[in-house]
Amino acid sequence: MILGGGKGIPMPDYDVVVIGAGVGGLTAAALCQKAGMKTLVLEQSDRVGGCCSTFETPEGFKFDVGASVVEVTRAFEELFRRLELPREKYIPLIQVDPIYDYCDNTRGVRFAYPTSVEDTARVIAEFSPEDARAFLKFAEDYAPKIRELVDNFFYAPSLGFMDTLRLIARYPGMLTVLPMFVTTHQKVVARYFKHQDVLASMAFQSFYAGLPPDMCAGLYAVVGLLEHEGIFYPEGGMIRIPAGIQQAFHDLGGETRLGARVVRVMVENRRAVGVELWDGTEITARNVIGAINAKKLYMDMIGREHIPWHVWRGVTSLVLSMPCPMIYLGVDYEPPLRAHHTLTLTDPRAMNDYWSDYYLKGKLYEKEGRIEVMGLISWASKVDPSLAPPGKHVLTHMGLAPYNLAGNDWDRFKERYIDLAIETVERYIIPDLSEHVVYRDMATPKDLERMLLHPGGAVYGIQTDLSHMAVFRPANRSKCIRNLYLAGASTHPGGGVPAVVAGGIITGGLVVKDNA
Amino acid sequence: MRKRTKLLLALGAVAGVAAWLAVTTEPSDWRYPKLLLTQLPKMPFRYFV
Numbered sequence: 001m002i003l004g005g006g007k008g009i010p011m012p013d014y015d016v017v018v019i020g021a022g023v024g025g026l027t028a029a030a031l032c033q034k035a036g037m038k039t040l041v042l043e044q045s046d047r048v049g050g051c052c053s054t055f056e057t058p059e060g061f062k063f064d065v066g067a068s069v070v071e072v073t074r075a076f077e078e079l080f081r082r083l084e085l086p087r088e089k090y091i092p093l094i095q096v097d098p099i100y101d102y103c104d105n106t107r108g109v110r111f112a113y114p115t116s117v118e119d120t121a122r123v124i125a126e127f128s129p130e131d132a133r134a135f136l137k138f139a140e141d142y143a144p145k146i147r148e149l150v151d152n153f154f155y156a157p158s159l160g161f162m163d164t165l166r167l168i169a170r171y172p173g174m175l176t177v178l179p180m181f182v183t184t185h186q187k188v189v190a191r192y193f194k195h196q197d198v199l200a201s202m203a204f205q206s207f208y209a210g211l212p213p214d215m216c217a218g219l220y221a222v223v224g225l226l227e228h229e230g231i232f233y234p235e236g237g238m239i240r241i242p243a244g245i246q247q248a249f250h251d252l253g254g255e256t257r258l259g260a261r262v263v264r265v266m267v268e269n270r271r272a273v274g275v276e277l278w279d280g281t282e283i284t285a286r287n288v289i290g291a292i293n294a295k296k297l298y299m300d301m302i303g304r305e306h307i308p309w310h311v312w313r314g315v316t317s318l319v320l321s322m323p324c325p326m327i328y329l330g331v332d333y334e335p336p337l338r339a340h341h342t343l344t345l346t347d348p349r350a351m352n353d354y355w356s357d358y359y360l361k362g363k364l365y366e367k368e369g370r371i372e373v374m375g376l377i378s379w380a381s382k383v384d385p386s387l388a389p390p391g392k393h394v395l396t397h398m399g400l401a402p403y404n405l406a407g408n409d410w411d412r413f414k415e416r417y418i419d420l421a422i423e424t425v426e427r428y429i430i431p432d433l434s435e436h437v438v439y440r441d442m443a444t445p446k447d448l449e450r451m452l453l454h455p456g457g458a459v460y461g462i463q464t465d466l467s468h469m470a471v472f473r474p475a476n477r478s479k480c481i482r483n484l485y486l487a488g489a490s491t492h493p494g495g496g497v498p499a500v501v502a503g504g505i506i507t508g509g510l511v512v513k514d515n516a
Numbered sequence: 517m518r519k520r521t522k523l524l525l526a527l528g529a530v531a532g533v534a535a536w537l538a539v540t541t542e543p544s545d546w547r548y549p550k551l552l553l554t555q556l557p558k559m560p561f562r563y564f565v
Contacts, residue, residue: 160563161525182536184548215548294565314561352547465548466533467555472562479564 010284014040016511017275017285019262019301022050023497024487025291026245027079027504028511032287033254034083035512040283041246041254042275044261047239048246050452051459051489052497054237054387059439061330061394062387064238066448066459068378068396069096069340071231072150072498076241079501083248090244093232094383100227100376101339102201102346103429109197112339117143117228128195138192142222149177150226154502157510158470158492159477180222181466186213186348188221196347203348204376207400208496209464210321212355213348217466233340233383241497265290265297265484267306272484287511291487291504294318294462294474296455302481311480318468321495322359323445323457327397327421330439335379335393335430342377344428350374354400362406364420373421375399377429392438397421403445403456410444418442461490469494476507477514485511526560533559 016032018025021043033039047053051066070076073093080087098112111127113120117139125132152171157163168174180188185206193199205224206216234240246256264276265288274284290297298307298315307315354365354374364371381393388394399421405413418440426433445457452459462468473492478484487507489495494503534556 160522161529182533211551215551217548298565308564310561311564314558314563314565317558317561318565319555356547465555466552467559467562471529472559474565 031508
């Protein structure tokens with residue numbers, strides 16, 4: 001079958017079919033629809049957003065599935081500027097301040113970083129004047145560079161070396177940032193800071209890349225500075241972001257089908273011609289956008305027979321990012337927290353050891369003979385009280401744990417893991433937490449894989465090190481299947497809500513340009 | 517651009533990264549270079565994904 005609508009040739013059902021109603025897929029879909037292309041988004045679950053979503057329990061608690069906050073809101077502004085629609089109407093955002101709290105009750109250490117760089121330096125000065133001065137220097141050295149890098153790198157396609165050269169020609173400052181890709185997070189941070197608690201408070205961002213500080217690209221050390229431009233939470237929960245983009249897409253005439261699971265991308269002569277659903281329905285399209293994990297797209301939905309051997313070898317070599325098990329707790333009081341985010345157990349040495357001595361061996365972190373759960377607590381109902389029944393609150397714990405547990409299984413271990421996480425939080429942050437928990441549940445890495453179809457429960461898609469970045473990350477336009485495009489965390493520029501929106505902008509732009 | 521040229525460019529980039537790592541890495545920070553070095557042979561293939 002050849003599509004195109006010529007004499008005797010069947011017209012395709014759609015100009016564009018998008019697999020997956022995550023933030024990246026919806027962004028690309030909205031841009032295609034805006035350009036006048038008849039676009040359909042197919043989502044296997046009953047709600048949009050994937051990891052950036054919110055669900056409600058029968059008890060009236062609303063929990064965010066994964067993503068818990070957004071920074072770099074310029075990505076949203078850019079999207080809605082291109083859609084010529086008001087962002088505030090579709091995605092109302094509330095600023096969150098302070099950015100995050102660092103707490104270790106066992107040592108009586110607690111401090112929170114405000115949005116303002118100067119105020120953050122004042123907080124650090126209370127226990128380390130030397131590091132406070134270093135923080136101001138750190139921000140002065142890197143804040144403008146990282147802002148410029150994001151503004152250029154985020155929205156530029158990275159399909160090949162020519163794109164890299166074009167980017168450098170347009171933005172020569174890129175050359176001064178390149179060493180940040182080669183050096184490590186730990187080296188960058190250690191160059192400025194000496195105090196153990198400052199180092200610990202800045203180490204967590206490395207796990208956004210799915211790697212510990214001594215193995216993570218130095219770029220991630222300065223990404224934290226972007227949070228000082230302001231971090232935001234959408235009214236009504238994180239689902240408001242994909243729901244807002246979906247609403248814009250619908251207002252432009254687009255169509256979404258929920259509960260429509262795609263099992264195969266139809267390929268003829270190395271050209272994507274549509275998709276097949278789980279019930280055998282075939283939907284033809286001029287272009288297909290796979291807004292799902294790139295490994296799953298190529299290996300499960302397209303298959304070896306359509307992919308040249310060298311591309312297949314590249315696909316199979318991609319390393320998935322670290323899974324982030326999510327614990328959802330409803331509590332019957334206002335928890336004694338001070339910020340939207342609170343970090344637990346982020347000592348850089350422990351995080352480095354965790355990777356090699358525990359994570360890679362399928363174990364959970366142990367300290368002084370007991371299992372402790374590293375992670376980050378998000379207190380969304382502080383910002384938006386409508387997420388919990390009156391007098392109650394929602395807490396979400398994002399942890400770090402292996403997909404395969406040595407000698408155990410996540411389905412059997414789930415309840416014990418929740419207990420261990422609560423015990424850890426009680427020890428370091430909220431002493432009486434277990435007495436106030438009235439609702440508890442968890443999404444294990446296996447659950448995330450089943451619910452979201454993320455292989456390995458990898459919510460950040462593909463690991464983000466130099467060997468998986470830019471031209472070495474799955475391209476937004478497929479290099480082996482014509483009319484096939486990719487969006488989402490596993491493609492350029494990477495994981496995290498703003499990056500996925502930026503990737504969707506790149507993908508949507510490529511589809512529109514190629515079909516102009 | 518021909519596939520052979522692309523492959524040569526990919527290999528050149530990989531060699532460049534390897535040289536850069538060799539020059540800039542201190543012996544105490546061996547884990548990241550080790551990670552990248554184990555990934556280096558795979559990068560030319562990833563370029564085509």
